[in-house]
Amino acid sequence: MESIYSTPLHGVGCKPFCDDTETRFDLxxxxxxxxxxxxxxxxxxxxxxxxxxxxxxxxxxxxIMPDSKDFNYLLKVNCEGRGTFCIQPxxxxxDWELAGTDSAHYFQSLAIALWLELHAVPCIHANALCxxxxxxxxxxxxxxxxxxxxxxxxxQGFVALTDDMVALHKNADTxxxxxxxxxxxxxxxxxxxxxxxxxxxxxxxxxxERFEKRVFQFATGQxxxxxxxxxxxxxxxxxxxxxxxxxxxxxxxxxxxxxLILLLQNSMLASxxxxxxxxxxxxxxxxxxxxxxxxxxxxxxxxxxHLDDISQYIREDVVGM
Numbered sequence: 001m002e003s004i005y006s007t008p009l010h011g012v013g014c015k016p017f018c019d020d021t022e023t024r025f026d027l028x029x030x031x032x033x034x035x036x037x038x039x040x041x042x043x044x045x046x047x048x049x050x051x052x053x054x055x056x057x058x059x060x061x062x063x064i065m066p067d068s069k070d071f072n073y074l075l076k077v078n079c080e081g082r083g084t085f086c087i088q089p090x091x092x093x094x095d096w097e098l099a100g101t102d103s104a105h106y107f108q109s110l111a112i113a114l115w116l117e118l119h120a121v122p123c124i125h126a127n128a129l130c131x132x133x134x135x136x137x138x139x140x141x142x143x144x145x146x147x148x149x150x151x152x153x154x155x156q157g158f159v160a161l162t163d164d165m166v167a168l169h170k171n172a173d174t175x176x177x178x179x180x181x182x183x184x185x186x187x188x189x190x191x192x193x194x195x196x197x198x199x200x201x202x203x204x205x206x207x208x209e210r211f212e213k214r215v216f217q218f219a220t221g222q223x224x225x226x227x228x229x230x231x232x233x234x235x236x237x238x239x240x241x242x243x244x245x246x247x248x249x250x251x252x253x254x255x256x257x258x259x260l261i262l263l264l265q266n267s268m269l270a271s272x273x274x275x276x277x278x279x280x281x282x283x284x285x286x287x288x289x290x291x292x293x294x295x296x297x298x299x300x301x302x303x304x305x306h307l308d309d310i311s312q313y314i315r316e317d318v319v320g321m
Contacts, residue, residue: 004104004183005029009112010123010167011180011227024169024180024227025119028091031103034074034084040064041074045272055079058110060272075114077106080208085111087118101208108183109165113268122168122282122289123268126233128161128179129153134318135179135228137166139266140236147188148304149236151196152311154222161224163187165268168230168289176292180227187213195304232294232318235262238302248301249313259295260286 005017011024042062049056057078065072075085083096083103092111096103113123126137127150140146147163154160162182169178190201193214204214235254254262263286273279296317300310 007183008180009108009183010116010162010165011121011169011178012112012116022226024178025116026090027115030091030093032093032095034086034093034095044073044275045269047270047272060114060276071118073114073118075111077110079106080210081106085114087111087115089118105207109268113165113167114272116167117269117273117278117282118276120170120278120281120285122263122285124166124168124263125164125266125268126166127163128166128230129158130161130224130228131158131315131318134231135161136318137179137230137233138236139233139262144236144238146236147186148192148196148307149311150186151188151192152307153314155196156308156311156315158315159224160184160186160218160222161228166230168285169227170285170288171229174229175288177230177289178227179230181224184218184223186216186218188216189213191304196307230289230293232296233259233263234314235295235297237297237299239299240302247313248306249310250299251313251317252297252299254295254297256287256290256295259290262295263289 005014006019008018008021008023013021013023013026014029015026017029040063043059044062045060047056047058059076061074061076063072063074070089073087075087077083079101081096081101081103083094085107086093086095092115094103094107116123124139126139127146128135128137129150138146138150150160161179163186165182166179169180171178187207190212193199193201193204201214204216207213207215267273273282298314300306
C-alpha cells in the first residue's frame with residue numbers, strides 16, 4: 001500500500017509516503033479510525049447507482065467543526081470496497097474495511113478529485129498523453145474506445161500522462177493549464193489487452209473481483225514523470241464507416257459553448273459541485289481553460305482494424321498544432 005502512495009498523484013505529493021519530487025500540493029495521508037462526530041453533520045450529496053455489475057453508493061457529508069472556518073468532509077464509499085475518507089484542507093485520513101477493493105482504487109479518483117476540487121483544481125474524466133512538446137486529453141463515454149485508443153497512441157510514440165482522470169491545474173504566472181501524472185498504470189478492458197497488447201487478459205490482475213478491467217503497469221519510458229502544459233482536448237466520437245465517406249478519421253474544432261458543456265458533463269463528481277458551493281468557481285475556471293486550450297472532436301471509424309490508421313491521423317494533427 002505505502003509503495004503506491006510513494007509516487008505523486010495529479011501534482012499532489014502524499015506525505016509521508018511520497019518522496020521529495022516537485023509537486024503542486026503536499027497532502028498528509030493517514031490511515032486509521034475516524035472519530036464519530038454526530039453533531040453538526042449534513043449530507044450534501046449522494047449518488048446511488050445499481051448497475052449490471054455492482055452497486056455504486058457514494059455520499060459526501062459536511063462536518064461543521066466548532067471555531068473552525070476550514071472545510072471538513074466525509075466521503076463515504078459503499079461499493080466493491082467500503083470505507084470513509086475524511087477530507088480536510090491539508091490532509092486525508094482513510095478508514096477502510098479490509099474486505100473488498102482496497103482504498104487506493106477510490107483514493108486515486110474520487111478522494112483526490114474531491115480534495116483537488118476544494119482547492120480550485122477542476123477534475124474531469126479523461127486520459128492524458130504527450131507527444132513531443134504537445135499534451136492532449138481524450139474524453140469519451142464509457143466503453144467507447146478511449147482506453148484502446150490510448151494504448152494505440154502509445155504504440156505510435158505517445159507517452160501516457162494520466163488514466164481516467166485529468167486534474168486541471170491553472171498556472172498563475174502564465175494563465176495556462178497544466179496536467180500532472182497519475183500513478184503509473186492503466187485499467188484496461190479485456191478486449192484492449194487482447195487487441196493492442198496481444199496478451200491473455202487472465203495474465204493481468206482485475207481491478208476488483210466483479211469488474212472485468214485489468215491492471216496494466218507502464219514500462220519505463222511509457223509514462224511521463226513530470227507535469228506538462230495542456231494544449232488540446234479531444235472528444236472521441238466513434239461512428240460507422242459510411243458516415244465518414246472516404247476518410248477513416250475527421251477532426252473538427254468544437255465551439256467554446258459546446259466545449260464548456262462537454263467539460264461539465266465529463267466532470268469527476270457528477271452533480272456534487274453546487275452543493276459543495278464551488279459550482280460558479282469551477283465554471284469560471286473551465287471557461288478560462290478554453291481560452292488557452294483547443295477543443296476538438298475526433299469522428300473516427302468504428303472497428304479495431306482501423307486503430308493504427310486513426311492513431312496516425314491524430315499524431316499528424318498533434319504535430320501540426
